[in-house]
Amino acid sequence: MKLYYSQGACSLSAHIALYEAGLTFEAIPAPTKTHKLPDGTDFYNINPLGYVPLLELDDGRRLHEGPAIVQYIADQVPEKNLAPANGTFERYKLQEWLTFIGTELHKNFAPLFKPGTPVETKAAASDQLKSRLAWVDGELAGKDYLLGDHFSVADGYLFNVTNWAHLVGLDISGFANLLAFRARVAARPAVITAMKAEGLLIR
Structure with missing residues (x-):
């Protein structure tokens, strides 16, 4: 491949x-x-x-x-x-997370990277990201990973996308569960x- x-x-x-x-x-x-x-x-x-x-x-x-x-x-x-079996409810939860990360997080980072994006647009995207990340932070409470205690491909995607926060000046320091998750994923070989x-x- x-x-x-x-x-x-x-x-x-x-x-x-x-x-x-x-x-x-x-x-x-x-x-x-x-x-x-x-x-x-x-x-x-x-x-x-x-x-x-x-x-x-x-x-x-x-x-x-x-x-x-x-x-x-x-x-x-x-x-x-790395993914639950096809046809199981858990597989649909994985797809739910992949969709959420792609549409609610990934896409909202895009205007923050583009030169010339109006200040108002960047502010709106930042506010939306913080709102969505606050929800993710709550979902991670008491869990090691998005689907529970086992790493899945959705965790790699969330880690990937949230890596961009420091590049665009998005403050995620208030999201303790997300930060703990990120440290956990970052330590994986x-x-x-x-x-x-x-x-x-x-x-």
Whole structure:
């Protein structure tokens, strides 16, 4: 398999999932600013949408949405319990979390990164994020991870997205449960490996 990623972008979630799964893969940088691969290939020729992550299977088939990619990865190694079994209520809870993180958190960070975003728009996005993160903080009370006591691919996604808070000046210091969760996830060997692979940690 090949994972096309950009340093620190939402593709970190898939990167973490692959290391957690213990699968063999090739990681290929596809910077979101240049869209040029290390060999000079235009990334748009591989993914016309131009964004990451993109997972290419050994037979050439491709997936290009993070929540679908991490579930595919998890299902390759069911014994790792990175996602509950398909058809169970718990699997729908995982999908609920992946959807929430993608639509309520991930998308609300976007205007904070874009140069030229009006101050009012940034303020509204920040307020929305804080409101949603306050809810997440409450949901994490008494739990190690989003689904309980076992790490899932949704946890990697939440960790990935909340990594952006310090980059855009979003203060999350008041969310004790979220901070404890982040520390817990950050200490996982697969997460450390993924972070180092993307140059996000000093080796």
